[in-house]
Amino acid sequence: MTTTHPSPLLSRSAGRTVLATAYGYPRQGRDRELKRGQERYWRGDTSIDELLTIATQVRAQRLETLTSAGLDELPVGDFSLYDHVLDTAWLVGAIPPRFDRAVPDADPASTHTAEGGWQRYFAMARGTGDEPPLEMTKWFDTNYHYLVPELSGSATFRLDPSKLLAEVAEAQRYGRPVRPVIVGPVTFLSLAKSVDGDDFDPLALLDRLLPVYAELLTQLADAGIAWVQLDEPIAVTDLSPAQLQYLARAYATLTAVERRPKILVGSYFGHLGEAAATLVDAGIDGLGVELTRDTASATVAELAVLPRLRELRVIAGLVDGRNVWRTDLAAALATGGTLLGLADQVDVAPSCSLLHVPHDASRENDLDPEVAAWLAFADQKLAEVVTLARGLSSGTEAIAAELEANQAVLAQRAASSITRNRAVRDRAAAVSADDLRRRSAYPERARRQHERLALPALPTTTIGSFPQTAEIRRARAAYRAGNLASEDYQAAMRTEIDRVIALQTEIGVDLLVHGEAERNDMVQYFAEQLDGIVTTEYGWVQSYGSRCVRPPIIAGDITRPAPMTVEWTSYAQSRTTRPMKGMLTGPVTMLAWSFVRDDLPVAETARQMALALRDEVNDLEAAGVAAIQVDEPALRETLPLRTGDRPDYLRWAVDAFRLSTAGVTDETQIHTHMCYAEFGDILQAIIELDADVISLEAARSRMEVVGELAEAGYPREVGPGVWDIHAPRVPSTEEILGSVRLACAQLPAQRIWINPDCGLKTRGYAEVEPALRHLVAAAQQLRTEMVG
Numbered sequence: 144m145t146t147t148h149p150s151p152l153l154s155r156s157a158g159r160t161v162l163a164t165a166y167g168y169p170r171q172g173r174d175r176e177l178k179r180g181q182e183r184y185w186r187g188d189t190s191i192d193e194l195l196t197i198a199t200q201v202r203a204q205r206l207e208t209l210t211s212a213g214l215d216e217l218p219v220g221d222f223s224l225y226d227h228v229l230d231t232a233w234l235v236g237a238i239p240p241r242f243d244r245a246v247p248d249a250d251p252a253s254t255h256t257a258e259g260g261w262q263r264y265f266a267m268a269r270g271t272g273d274e275p276p277l278e279m280t281k282w283f284d285t286n287y288h289y290l291v292p293e294l295s296g297s298a299t300f301r302l303d304p305s306k307l308l309a310e311v312a313e314a315q316r317y318g319r320p321v322r323p324v325i326v327g328p329v330t331f332l333s334l335a336k337s338v339d340g341d342d343f344d345p346l347a348l349l350d351r352l353l354p355v356y357a358e359l360l361t362q363l364a365d366a367g368i369a370w371v372q373l374d375e376p377i378a379v380t381d382l383s384p385a386q387l388q389y390l391a392r393a394y395a396t397l398t399a400v401e402r403r404p405k406i407l408v409g410s411y412f413g414h415l416g417e418a419a420a421t422l423v424d425a426g427i428d429g430l431g432v433e434l435t436r437d438t439a440s441a442t443v444a445e446l447a448v449l450p451r452l453r454e455l456r457v458i459a460g461l462v463d464g465r466n467v468w469r470t471d472l473a474a475a476l477a478t479g480g481t482l483l484g485l486a487d488q489v490d491v492a493p494s495c496s497l498l499h500v501p502h503d504a505s506r507e508n509d510l511d512p513e514v515a516a517w518l519a520f521a522d523q524k525l526a527e528v529v530t531l532a533r534g535l536s537s538g539t540e541a542i543a544a545e546l547e548a549n550q551a552v553l554a555q556r557a558a559s560s561i562t563r564n565r566a567v568r569d570r571a572a573a574v575s576a577d578d579l580r581r582r583s584a585y586p587e588r589a590r591r592q593h594e595r596l597a598l599p600a601l602p603t604t605t606i607g608s609f610p611q612t613a614e615i616r617r618a619r620a621a622y623r624a625g626n627l628a629s630e631d632y633q634a635a636m637r638t639e640i641d642r643v644i645a646l647q648t649e650i651g652v653d654l655l656v657h658g659e660a661e662r663n664d665m666v667q668y669f670a671e672q673l674d675g676i677v678t679t680e681y682g683w684v685q686s687y688g689s690r691c692v693r694p695p696i697i698a699g700d701i702t703r704p705a706p707m708t709v710e711w712t713s714y715a716q717s718r719t720t721r722p723m724k725g726m727l728t729g730p731v732t733m734l735a736w737s738f739v740r741d742d743l744p745v746a747e748t749a750r751q752m753a754l755a756l757r758d759e760v761n762d763l764e765a766a767g768v769a770a771i772q773v774d775e776p777a778l779r780e781t782l783p784l785r786t787g788d789r790p791d792y793l794r795w796a797v798d799a800f801r802l803s804t805a806g807v808t809d810e811t812q813i814h815t816h817m818c819y820a821e822f823g824d825i826l827q828a829i830i831e832l833d834a835d836v837i838s839l840e841a842a843r844s845r846m847e848v849v850g851e852l853a854e855a856g857y858p859r860e861v862g863p864g865v866w867d868i869h870a871p872r873v874p875s876t877e878e879i880l881g882s883v884r885l886a887c888a889q890l891p892a893q894r895i896w897i898n899p900d901c902g903l904k905t906r907g908y909a910e911v912e913p914a915l916r917h918l919v920a921a922a923q924q925l926r927t928e929m930v931g
């Protein structure tokens with residue numbers, strides 16, 4: 144029998160059934176079958192029917208997993224052929240008219256089940272020749288990207304429940320209660336953007352949208368659904384009084400629908416604050432709450448003061464759905480026990496959809512067995528949820544063996560030498576304010592750097608990666624599989640570097656890059672070479688559409704056993720007389736796109752990462768590299784959802800970047816790059832990074848960021864992206880000229896660089912070559928004008 148933290152409240156659970164459930168499960172398939180099917184369909188190699196058959200198989204695989212894991216209630220509707228926010232837009236008929244025009248053959252009344260409907264759906268996701276896709280942005284503070292719904296002031300809504308109802312019917316065959324999980328109306332509108340020159344708050348359309356949700360509720364009731372989950376993660380952000388009113392109105396309206404399932408509002412990624420009372424007062428029947436480490440106490444305190452809570456069903460998100468560590472089952476049981484004292488029906492789930500974690504830790508063959516024992520991916524998390532539900536239903540004795548095994552793993556992890564490296568801790572503790580400061584102020588550094596680099600005015604450069612061609616990926620796959628010798632792989636990558644240098648030289652780019660051919664991913668590549676971090680073979684997580692990443696797992700204290708990029712960069716520099724830019728991923732992004740430790744403050748891990756990168760930066764400098772770019776595309780996305788938490792984050796994030804980069808001499812030019820975000824609310828932090836040059840995503844927002852930087856008094860050099868590399872089109876020289884002129888009107892031309900928005904790895908040479916030529920032509924024309 145176990146002796147771990149028995150909660151006195153657990154005895155109250157006797158006789159009460161606590162159900163195990165989830166909000167969602169990975170959707171690409173165990174072997175990324177869906178990804179391959181999608182990409183074949185998009186290439187025109189298969190029909191929609193073949194893609195739909197694969198999707199059906201993946202859904203069956205998921206339902207079998209959820210059922211055999213022992214879930215008592217199955218989530219449904221979280222599966223998607225591209226993105227669940229896009230699916231919600233389709234569900235409520237929020238299809239921008241431009242896509243009706245772009246796919247004219249589609250029957251206006253068509254549903255997902257019709258070929259025309261799918262064409263239009265994928266046009267919204269990926270664009271067509273002429274029509275750009277919906278904008279894509281990060282789902283809250285995760286590394287998953289959703290498609291931003293577009294709404295005009297005159298938008299109307301129309302229900303198309305065909306996908307959801309088909310999936311409900313499919314899931315009902317598994318003989319368990321089925322709970323549809325849908326993005327709720329307030330979150331949907333809050334994530335949408337106004338278009339067609341209509342600058343309004345999309346939430347103003349709530350009254351037009353609610354009847355569609357109401358009709359859906361009735362159709363779900365008719366389909367035999369007892370509970371529906373409407374997700375409102377927006378409710379964990381700081382809501383204004385007006386937003387809280389919208390939330391109240393939405394749920395007062397929906398709970399008043401006559402024939403409907405019970406409504407459970409799902410929340411995750413934080414605690415609800417005032418929104419908890421707003422929702423409960425509006426009459427909802429259930430609430431899903433995040434109860435993992437960071438938010439548990441705030442959530443419990445908020446729930447404890449809600450008078451109606453006892454009548455509600457509460458789903459306790461006790462298992463972290465966003466990280467990969469085994470849950471402390473005893474601690475989770477204690478929290479669950481506290482909840483059982485507050486509400487009559489408490490069930491257990493992961494804290495959010497398992498979309499954010501890989502499938503199965505037990506599939507990994509090459510993991511250090513010590514670390515492997517600490518891990519729980521989606522399948523292991525389902526098992527934990529089922530164990531917790533059993534423990535809460537029947538008392539801790541019923542799960543004594545599981546608790547004992549769990550305690551042993553946690554104790555072993557806490558005592559492991561992997562998690563604690565004396566030298567790393569000492570070095571991190573000795574970091575001083577001087578280590579975060581460059582030797583001279585920017586004007587002096589700039590003078591020396593310009594002298595050394597001798598670049599023309601309006602210098603041109605790129606962000607680092609060149610197209611990751613099928614040939615490069617095939618070579619790496621062969622090398623990994625042992626079918627290509629190390630020397631041959633090295634030779635293949637060097638050939639690629641030569642080709643990329645020759646192309647840039649011929650086109651006339653000023654500051655060159657080596658192209659990053661040797662990198663499988665800008666985070667995983669570094670993680671594979673750092674100690675204290677493990678990488679996976681099958682740990683794929685969807686990033687957007689069919690694109691996936693394998694986030695590394697930071698398991699212990701971080702060290703850099705050897706230089707990571709110096710050989711490639713030195714090789715590249717040896718092949719040209721033009722300056723070559725070194726290319727690293729910054730400490731904040733390394734953490735943001737990895738699974739971080741839950742046994743060390745993240746600021747501490749950032750400092751360790753920064754020290755490892757500082758050594759790399761210094762080694763690159765020692766190898767003669769005159770410009771080094773340290774990418775931080777994730778700096779903005781990692782900004783905490785609640786404003787009160789932001790200053791602390793920005794402090795350690797800025798310090799980590801500075802620690803990585805401040806060790807170089809004045810003559811070495813430090814670049815940074817950011818993308819995938821709007822930067823208005825972190826401008827001060829961007830300035831404080833003290834990078835000599837920053838390249839930023841700007842093409843989509845028509846150089847807005849330059850004006851913002853100018854207004855904030857940005858004192859150094861900027862390369863606002865003049866080519867939107869996320870769209871499959873080539874910008875003309877005139878278009879680029881227009882963008883650079885806009886930039887030069889707001890900041891001195893001596894401080895402007897000309898570059899694309901982001902790396903070119905997802906593009907093909909057919910676009911890259913002409914676009915780079917246009918970029919260089921624009922620079923040359925502007926230089927001539929400047930001289931004239």
Ligand SMILES: CN1c2c(nc(N)[nH]c2=O)NC[C@@H]1CNc1ccc(C(=O)N[C@@H](CCC(=O)N[C@@H](CCC(=O)N[C@@H](CCC(=O)O)C(=O)O)C(=O)O)C(=O)O)cc1
Nearest residue numbers: 286616617619620663664665666686689690691692736905
């Ligand atoms: C910049 N972005 C990134 C984010 N997060 C990261 N960790 N990395 C990023 O770059 N977040 C924000 C954005 C998201 N954007 C993207 C863009 C593109 C991708 C992407 O293309 N992913 C690839 C997988 C990349 C990779 O790991 N490649 C490996 C393995 C390739 C592979 O699948 N090989 C096949 C065999 C190939 C063959 O035979 O041809 C296999 O193993 O089965 C590599 O190159 O070695 C994707 O395809 O999804 C992601 C995020």
Ligand SMILES: N[C@@H](CCS)C(=O)O
Nearest residue numbers: 606607608774776902
């Ligand atoms: N150096 C990276 C940055 C991407 S955000 C690249 O060029 O792909």
Ligand SMILES: [Zn+2]
Nearest residue numbers: 776818901902
């Ligand atoms: Zn980028």
